[in-house]
Amino acid sequence: MWENVRLVAGGAVRGANSTGSNFQSSDVEKVQSSFTFWGAFAMSAAAASTLSALGLGGSRARSRVSLCARDSPSTRPHPRVSRSKCPPVRAAADVEVPPTDGLGEPGGPTQVPRAFGVQDGEWNELDAKLVEESQSDARLTYERSILPTADELLQSLAPPKFHLMGLTKDELKRFATENGLPTFRGKQIADHLYGPKPVRTVDDLTTLPKAVRETLKEKNVEIGRSEVHHIAAATDGTCKLLLKLADDRVVETVGIPATENGKNRLTACVSSQVGCPMRCTFCATGKGGFARNLAPHEIVDQVVSLEEHFGTRVTNVVFMGMGEPLLNVPNVLRAHDALNREVGIGARHITISTVGVRGSLEKLAAAQLQSTLAVSLHAPDQELRQSIIPSAKAYPLNDLLDDCEQYFVATGRRVTFEYTLLAGVNDSPEQAEQLARLLYTKKLASHVNLIPYNAVDDAEQFKRPTRAAVFEFRDVLESMNVPASIRQTRGLEAAAACGQLRNAFQKDPMDASG
Numbered sequence: 001m002w003e004n005v006r007l008v009a010g011g012a013v014r015g016a017n018s019t020g021s022n023f024q025s026s027d028v029e030k031v032q033s034s035f036t037f038w039g040a041f042a043m044s045a046a047a048a049s050t051l052s053a054l055g056l057g058g059s060r061a062r063s064r065v066s067l068c069a070r071d072s073p074s075t076r077p078h079p080r081v082s083r084s085k086c087p088p089v090r091a092a093a094d095v096e097v098p099p100t101d102g103l104g105e106p107g108g109p110t111q112v113p114r115a116f117g118v119q120d121g122e123w124n125e126l127d128a129k130l131v132e133e134s135q136s137d138a139r140l141t142y143e144r145s146i147l148p149t150a151d152e153l154l155q156s157l158a159p160p161k162f163h164l165m166g167l168t169k170d171e172l173k174r175f176a177t178e179n180g181l182p183t184f185r186g187k188q189i190a191d192h193l194y195g196p197k198p199v200r201t202v203d204d205l206t207t208l209p210k211a212v213r214e215t216l217k218e219k220n221v222e223i224g225r226s227e228v229h230h231i232a233a234a235t236d237g238t239c240k241l242l243l244k245l246a247d248d249r250v251v252e253t254v255g256i257p258a259t260e261n262g263k264n265r266l267t268a269c270v271s272s273q274v275g276c277p278m279r280c281t282f283c284a285t286g287k288g289g290f291a292r293n294l295a296p297h298e299i300v301d302q303v304v305s306l307e308e309h310f311g312t313r314v315t316n317v318v319f320m321g322m323g324e325p326l327l328n329v330p331n332v333l334r335a336h337d338a339l340n341r342e343v344g345i346g347a348r349h350i351t352i353s354t355v356g357v358r359g360s361l362e363k364l365a366a367a368q369l370q371s372t373l374a375v376s377l378h379a380p381d382q383e384l385r386q387s388i389i390p391s392a393k394a395y396p397l398n399d400l401l402d403d404c405e406q407y408f409v410a411t412g413r414r415v416t417f418e419y420t421l422l423a424g425v426n427d428s429p430e431q432a433e434q435l436a437r438l439l440y441t442k443k444l445a446s447h448v449n450l451i452p453y454n455a456v457d458d459a460e461q462f463k464r465p466t467r468a469a470v471f472e473f474r475d476v477l478e479s480m481n482v483p484a485s486i487r488q489t490r491g492l493e494a495a496a497a498c499g500q501l502r503n504a505f506q507k508d509p510m511d512a513s514g
């Protein structure tokens with residue numbers, strides 16, 4: 001039984017209160033947590049509760065949790081541009097197509113440079129250690145995203161760098177007052193960060209007096225934007241940006257435009273880590289090893305950069321890029337909060353995807369997000385799953401599904417499942433039947449997203465399934481009353497699977513400086 005989460009008997013769904021939050025008063029008291037930002041800040045209940053569960057944010061001045069998670073983009077219009085007035089998505093022909101750098105032709109497999117020490121094979125103690133290290137790194141990264149208190153600043157000779165991107169308007173207002181500025185300056189900064197022309201440097205904060213900008217620079221305050229290092233575009237409009245971070249590491253972010261029922265959509269597939277320690281056998285990112293977690297500003301910037309590139313607003317965000325989001329929970333939640341409140345992405349338009357990290361679903365449930373949790377299964381039994389996802393050895397399928405069930409009971413949010421179809425490995429009708437039975441046994445017969453595999457180098461054992469096999473798999477699931485959809489493959493030419501563009505553009509898997 002999860003201890004950090006208030007469970008709802010019989011799986012009943014709690015009604016949302018007037019603020020749109022699923023919290024009840026007793027929950028609020030339970031999850032009150034502290035977040036300081038050069039003083040005391042109020043953060044969303046969602047982020048606050050999970051961070052509280054993680055034992056973070058408790059060392060500084062306490063503040064009450066604010067309850068105003070938003071469900072719909074329409075409830076949070078952009079400060080300057082209404083969504084209905086968004087310019088149309090640019091046609092693929094307008095988008096720059098990068099050179100292939102001789103490392104891989106569009107549509108073909110890409111090079112997979114390997115980090116030292118990363119090996120195929122069974123999950124081992126070294127892997128478990130790397131996972132632990134990445135979780136510790138997530139805590140440190142989170143701590144660095146919080147402004148130091150005035151006392152801490154006085155004690156340090158050189159203030160550490162601090163990034164404004166990823167802060168909510170309330171936090172920025174507090175930032176302003178802590179710096180002796182009127183509160184409205186915080187709103188002005190928010191408009192500069194999340195408006196139609198997102199700024200890149202403190203000098204670009206032109207509504208602030210020059211003297212204020214100079215003071216901010218002296219205090220080592222930065223905007224926190226990443227540089228667009230390369231762009232790859234597909235004929236269907238999908239566009240992948242390779243972003244260079246401040247330490248020269250690189251991550252990918254993908255923009256996927258689509259039109260549904262006459263409405264334009266732009267989905268951002270964002271990364272949560274530089275690399276990934278989970279080593280899924282079919283994944284280009286997993287082949288390259290893990291470097292570090294992304295900070296909130298680096299996650300939010302991916303969405304802002306895509307909006308800039310496409311010239312339109314992002315409508316949906318999926319945490320399905322490089323990295324395992326549930327190894328970086330505190331920073332993913334902070335970014336989620338800013339994306340929801342300031343960038344205007346409705347919570348129900350945000351999906352967090354995971355292959356499963358033991359203990360993390362409980363923490364996520366404590367956040368009571370209105371977002372979708374997508375769990376990658378990729379196999380209907382433990383033995384096969386473990387051969388595809390080595391980390392499944394440490395978190396067996398049975399335990400993972402039990403936790404999914406608990407997650408539903410605790411949050412009232414149905415878990416959806418991802419299933420990458422690998423020809424001749426996990427795509428038979430019998431396996432579809434086995435999967436349906438498994439989900440029914442666990443009372444989890446919710447939506448299954450089928451993803452035909454995209455080829456990557458160093459994973460020659462896997463092939464893309466035939467169209468007929470994909471449709472048959474879906475039909476079997478649906479005949480057993482498990483709703484299923486086939487994810488349309490987008491941007492194969494842009495090296496669509498996570499990690500492929502990064503691998504195509506660099507010899508060193510983690511660094512773009514060479």
Ligand code: SF4
Nearest residue numbers: 276279280283286323
């Ligand atoms: S599929 Fe996701 S969790 Fe697995 S190695 Fe790739 S990035 Fe990591």
